[in-house]
Amino acid sequence: MHELHLLSQAVLEGKEDEARSLVQNLLAMNVNPSRILNEGLIKGMDIVGEKFRAGEYYLPEVLLASKVMHSAFDILKSRFVDAGIRTRGKVVMGTVKGDLHDIGKNIVIAMLEGAGFDVVDLGVDVDSRTFVENVQEIEPHVLGMSALLTTTMPYMKEVIEELEREGLRKRVKVIVGGAPVNERFAMEIGADGYAEDAGEAVQLVRKLLDVKVG
Amino acid sequence: MLAYSSPEEVVFGKSKHPVKCGFNVVIGDGEVIPEVNFTLPSVKVCRDNLREIRKLFRDITTRVLMKCVELSQEQVVVELEHVFEMTQDPQFGAVVTKDIKETMAEFHEKYGLRSALRVTVADIRHRTRPPRMRNGEEVEKVFESFRMCADAGADILSIESTGGKEITDRAIVEGDVEAILFVLGVMAIKDMEFLWREIVNISKRFGVVPGGDTACGFANTAMQLANMGMIPRVMAALVRLASVPRSYIAVKMGAKGPLKDCGYENPAIKMLCGVPISMEGKASACAHSSPLGNIAAATCDLWSNESVQDVKLLGGNAPEVFTEILIYDCRLMNTAAKKSRAFEFRDLLVASDKYLDPQALMLDPDLMYRAAQIVENVKDPYHQVVETAKLVVDTILQETKEGRLRLTDSERRWLGKLGDTVYNMPSDWGEILEYVEKRYEGFFLMEEYGLP
Numbered sequence: 250m251h252e253l254h255l256l257s258q259a260v261l262e263g264k265e266d267e268a269r270s271l272v273q274n275l276l277a278m279n280v281n282p283s284r285i286l287n288e289g290l291i292k293g294m295d296i297v298g299e300k301f302r303a304g305e306y307y308l309p310e311v312l313l314a315s316k317v318m319h320s321a322f323d324i325l326k327s328r329f330v331d332a333g334i335r336t337r338g339k340v341v342m343g344t345v346k347g348d349l350h351d352i353g354k355n356i357v358i359a360m361l362e363g364a365g366f367d368v369v370d371l372g373v374d375v376d377s378r379t380f381v382e383n384v385q386e387i388e389p390h391v392l393g394m395s396a397l398l399t400t401t402m403p404y405m406k407e408v409i410e411e412l413e414r415e416g417l418r419k420r421v422k423v424i425v426g427g428a429p430v431n432e433r434f435a436m437e438i439g440a441d442g443y444a445e446d447a448g449e450a451v452q453l454v455r456k457l458l459d460v461k462v463g
Numbered sequence: 464m465l466a467y468s469s470p471e472e473v474v475f476g477k478s479k480h481p482v483k484c485g486f487n488v489v490i491g492d493g494e495v496i497p498e499v500n501f502t503l504p505s506v507k508v509c510r511d512n513l514r515e516i517r518k519l520f521r522d523i524t525t526r527v528l529m530k531c532v533e534l535s536q537e538q539v540v541v542e543l544e545h546v547f548e549m550t551q552d553p554q555f556g557a558v559v560t561k562d563i564k565e566t567m568a569e570f571h572e573k574y575g576l577r578s579a580l581r582v583t584v585a586d587i588r589h590r591t592r593p594p595r596m597r598n599g600e601e602v603e604k605v606f607e608s609f610r611m612c613a614d615a616g617a618d619i620l621s622i623e624s625t626g627g628k629e630i631t632d633r634a635i636v637e638g639d640v641e642a643i644l645f646v647l648g649v650m651a652i653k654d655m656e657f658l659w660r661e662i663v664n665i666s667k668r669f670g671v672v673p674g675g676d677t678a679c680g681f682a683n684t685a686m687q688l689a690n691m692g693m694i695p696r697v698m699a700a701l702v703r704l705a706s707v708p709r710s711y712i713a714v715k716m717g718a719k720g721p722l723k724d725c726g727y728e729n730p731a732i733k734m735l736c737g738v739p740i741s742m743e744g745k746a747s748a749c750a751h752s753s754p755l756g757n758i759a760a761a762t763c764d765l766w767s768n769e770s771v772q773d774v775k776l777l778g779g780n781a782p783e784v785f786t787e788i789l790i791y792d793c794r795l796m797n798t799a800a801k802k803s804r805a806f807e808f809r810d811l812l813v814a815s816d817k818y819l820d821p822q823a824l825m826l827d828p829d830l831m832y833r834a835a836q837i838v839e840n841v842k843d844p845y846h847q848v849v850e851t852a853k854l855v856v857d858t859i860l861q862e863t864k865e866g867r868l869r870l871t872d873s874e875r876r877w878l879g880k881l882g883d884t885v886y887n888m889p890s891d892w893g894e895i896l897e898y899v900e901k902r903y904e905g906f907f908l909m910e911e912y913g914l915p
Contacts, residue, residue, distance in 0.1 A: 304692055304871065304873065305872075305873050306873070307638070307692070307693060307694050307695055307873070307877070308636050308637075308638075308688070308693040308694055309636065309637050309638025309639075309694065310638075312636065312637055313637075347508065347546070347547045347548055348547065349547060349587065349589055349590055351632070352632045352635075352636070352684060352688075355632065355633070355636070356636060356693065359636070372592055373590065373592075374547075374590050398502075398546060398547075399502060399503060399504055399505045399506070399772045400502070400503050400505070400506060400507070400508045400546045400548075401546075401547075402505055403505055403506065403507045404507070429505065429772070434505075446691065
């Protein structure tokens with residue numbers, strides 16, 4: 250259908266007004282909302298993802314496309330809520346205590362949101378109590394921790410230990426990342442996974458939650 | 464009037480205004496000197512294990528200085544870059560400063576090793592969001608940390624300040640060049656003026672050298688994102704050169720150099736006012752990758768490894784291994800100078816990197832000189848930033864057209880976008896302030912920058 254193709258193009262080119270207008274037109278034409286989502290919006294995001302991996306698109310273009318997709322999806326949302334469809338999963342993220350670096354964490358959050366996850370950002374310099382309280386309150390599927398310093402990465406272990414003390418560890422998957430962190434360290438401290446970069450983090454969360462793509 | 468009448472006069476090891484400090488160290492007086500920076504291995508930093516931390520710092524310093532003695536290196540600068548806790552608890556940072564300085568004194572006495580200690584206080588003001596840059600508890604701790612470290616033996620004071628970073632961290636990943644230029648030309652300038660006025664006062668009071676600042680939080684963030692393919696390299700190049708007016712403010716407020724190693728914008732500031740500069744390149748691969756390994760050395764006075772953690776390698780622990788690498792790099796540059804071949808060697812350093820990446824092109828002394836001229840001749844920092852950004856776009860376009868610099872199609876597309884933005888920046892920054900206020904609402908506090 251030509252309008253669906255135009256919708257995926259609007260996402261690809263970051264044209265918010267055009268995408269919203271196309272969604273409204275498609276609904277007026279009685280096109281099934283699932284079809285609008287899958288063959289228009291998600292198809293557009295898939296192409297954006299391919300272009301990013303090929304080095305043709307950069308993060309600003311991915312974020313813009315994601316914003317356009319979410320804006321256009323808002324129009325469809327009520328139809329999906331009525332049908333009982335939920336998001337792919339909840340993630341809580343934070344940079345650990347003593348560490349003020351957050352750009353890497355923010356990129357991971359943006360990519361996860363673009364992939365359909367609900368993410369709560371706890372910010373930087375987050376202590377173990379705050380992590381634990383948010384796990385209790387939000388009940389996320391995944392807790393992500395970031396550290397950029399060799400002197401702050403040991404704190405990740407303290408957070409995991411506190412989760413264990415509070416009896417929460419089995420209820421949440423824990424993933425870690427950051428420049429000095431590696432797979433071995435992640436396993437040593439008892440995390441469920443490690444991601445080298447934002448793209449890997451999305452794959453890791455999908456894998457841990459057994460989310461099928463597309 | 465610039466400190467040099469042409470870029471051809473500017474070379475490594477020599478500055479117009481050398482700095483004397485520490486145990487008879489003279490920086491920028493004809494010799495490139497290693498600046499060694501090290502950090503702790505994976506260890507928890509807190510009061511509970513202060514004894515262990517102090518021992519680690521003493522041990523690392525001893526090994527670094529011993530390597531200098533073994534390799535007949537006569538002068539060295541050691542940098543202690545605070546981790547968060549050392550500034551958050553100023554006494555903590557001061558105790559470590561004192562330990563390192565005492566170790567340096569022992570080596571001076573025993574071996575005659577000439578050394579100086581740079582202490583870089585952590586800018587912990589962005590701990591709170593939105594950050595309290597002027598009025599919070601954190602800023603008091605930053606200044607107290609400077610005072611206590613100066614009193615404890617620091618010879619040079621520095622900081623990697625972050626005024627405006629709460630906006631650029633988002634603006635860079637979203638490709639919002641308008642906001643980036645606004646931050647570099649207005650917010651960061653106001654913050655640098657505020658911060659460096661006090662750092663210079665503290666330095667005078669304690670008789671230490673106010674070193675310099677760096678646009679690390681802006682331009683190096685962009686460089687790392689470009690290295691990962693997250694943002695275009697041409698955009699990272701633009702952020703780099705547009706950072707010159709911002710980092711120059713430290714010197715305008717009274718900083719004397721050596722400017723901080725990770726400020727790749729430093730050559731333009733050396734050209735502007737003749738202060739010695741520290742630079743980092745290939746020997747800082749231990750901390751991060753860059754496309755600037757050789758060209759960064761072209762006009763340096765200190766040659767640094769940025770930061771390395773104390774881990775065991777086959778050749779020894781990393782800090783002394785990287786001390787050795789720096790010593791040999793410096794020895795080669797200094798030998799070239801002694802043989803009257805410094806300029807020839809400088810040109811090789813430049814030529815080896817210049818056209819392989821637009822970010823390397825930014826460090827070409829000719830281009831740095833043109834950026835320095837803009838800062839000298841254009842009326843205010845905001846317009847300096849905009850004109851510098853235009854220089855970046857025009858230069859990359861020219862070098863690409865003439866086939867010396869190659870860009871991918873996506874990089875070319877972005878170069879076009881950058882050109883459209885920088886050539887349409889409003890003359891009055893007040894117009895962008897409205898836009899930034901709206902788009903970044905909740906990210907920053909106007910009063911913390913003295914904005915209307």
